[in-house]
Amino acid sequence: MRLSSKLAARCGALALAISAFAASGGAWADGPVSLNVVDVAGNLALTQKAFEAFHAKYPNLVSNINFTNAPAPQLPGKIKAMQAAGRSDIDIVLTGTDALAAGIEQNLWMKLLPDHDKQFPGVLDKYAPGPRKMQDLAQGDGLEVTYMPAGPLLEYNPAHVSDPPKTPAQLLAWCTAHPDKLIYARPANSGPGRAFLMGLPYLLGDKDPRDPVHGWDKTWAFLKQLNTCIPYYPGGTAAVMKELGEGSRDMTVTVTGWDINPRALGIVPAEFRVQAFDTMSWVDDAHFMVVPKGVPAEKLDVIYKLMNFLLAPPQQAMTYDDGYFYPGPAVKDVPLSSAPAHSQEVLKKYGRPEYAQMIADHPHVVPLDSKEMVAAFQKWDQEVGAQKSK
CATH class of the missing domain: 3.40.190.10 (Periplasmic binding protein-like II)
Structure with missing residues (x-):
């Protein structure tokens, strides 16, 4: 007995949806998610506008983004206690090499690469040569978002x-x-x-x-x-x-x-x-995006999409900022001429x-x-x- 063409199409669509569902980790959010971002590196000075641009562009995915600053030495212990209690209050951590290293040693971060490399197509090829070497420090537990010699x-x-x-x-x-x-x-x-x-x-x-x-x-x-x-x-x-x-x-x-x-x-x-x-x-120095283990599965697809967004050239150009992490961009082909006019003015006046x-x-x-x-x-x-x- 043959299925009608309309029913077959629906079944095909359902099969594709199930496949996407499984690839994403097996969970969908019922609606926009709220994300909690903790910065222990001062990175929000470079990326907060990009986070906000993502929120503005995808209100169907993100209801709000909460930003918090914390000292790097204290964060790993806090996350370890949180995970031991079965809680997940932090979705993304922006960190330098300090808390990144401590978290790797304590097995706190999700393994993004290669475990989820399909979510980040060609990401390693996007990095400029210096940042590419820094990316190796993450051991797959994070993605470099800004770079400074x-x-x-x-x-x-x-x-x-x-x-x-x-x-x-x-x-x-x-x-x-x-x-x-x-x-x-x-x-x-x-x-x-x-x-x-x-x-x-x-x-x-x-x-x-x-x-x-x-x-x-x-x-x-x-x-x-x-x-x-x-x-x-x-x-x-x-x-x-x-x-x-x-x-x-x-x-x-x-x-x-x-x-x-x-x-x-x-x-x-x-x-x-x-x-x-x-x-x-x-x-050399760099800032990284890491995801603590235990983040709800329904948030992960949004987090992955957000990470890719932050690594795109328009958002990377924002990281020139006011010279805080000079130069800033981690990916290739993001010249100062692509930065916001204010950043260009600051670096012309105060850069060396x-x-x-x-x-x-x-x-x-x-x-x-x-x-x-x-x-x-x-x-x-x-x-x-x-x-x-x-």
């Missing part, structure tokens, strides 16, 4: 520093001669602090720059010496820039974005300068023409892998930072 650099007040250090030895000598005038933030919660920590083994010629426990003898010895002339270690970079701008400190370690953006915002005087170390290697040559002249390295990065943070906390609280 970071540092370490020194930022200083030229009215008080006439001959900025160009080597770690000169930095130590300057700090010893000017106690309490150099400051940097705890590396576990600071991009500049992290770049400085991971850049020193290359500058000092340590035995193994990828092994902070057994290969950084020179680095740990240097940091302990430097500790004697540093007043304390703020919990984040914003506090460092505030003190630098107010004049209570004359120098700090920085990265490209944390140099440009505070000057654009008027927190640090525009005339402050940066100095690269003579034999530096750029320790010398950065292009500096980025080209010095080698680039990726940050430590997750296990080693966590070990480096713990060792710094115990052997360097903790000494100031005794």
Whole structure:
């Protein structure tokens, strides 16, 4: 007995729908979903407008997006407790390499690639060469959304520093001669602090720059010496820039974005300068989108669509922002000329023409892998930072 053509068509449509249903994880939302996004990297400065553009474009998929900021060191423990309780209060985390690494070590994040690679067609080919290397740090647990060839650099007040250090030895000598005038933030919660920590083994010629426990003898010895002339270690970079701008400190370690953006915002005087170390290697940095395990299945298709949206060139062009994570875009073929006019104006006024040559002249390295990065943070906390609280 033959089915009518109309019934056959309906059956065919149903079969396609069931196939799509299964491919998406087996759940559909009854209507628009509410998404909770937690930012532990300051990434919303670069991407919030893109999130809002997605909400505006797809009101049938998203009813609202709630944004929250949190300190990177505290988030993994919170998510672990949440998952142990069978709760899912966070749908997307925007993180730097710090909480990314901690979450990988604690098995907190969904495995996006290759487990769900059909949801992200050709995504790895979209990344520019530098960002592509950074993407490997996620080990498939996240997708890189912004990129910065970071540092370490020194930022200083030229009215008080006439001959900025160009080597770690000169930095130590300057700090010893000017106690309490150099400051940097705890590396576990600071991009500049992290770049400085991971850049020193290359500058000092340590035995193994990828092994902070057994290969950084020179680095740990240097940091302990430097500790004697540093007043304390703020919990984040914003506090460092505030003190630098107010004049209570004359120098700090920085990265490209944390140099440009505070000057654009008027927190640090525009005339402050940066100095690269003579034999530096750029320790690149990136922000990632990760999804905690336990997110309801009916939200995942929307989350995947949102992630792809954020990686499209029009949204990537927004990440030039006010120079906060300079340059910003992680994907190919997103020139500054495609950025919003305001971003172009800010970078023309507060960007540094010398950065292009500096980025080209010095080698680039990726940050430590997750296990080693966590070990480096713990060792710094115990052997360097903790000494100031005794």
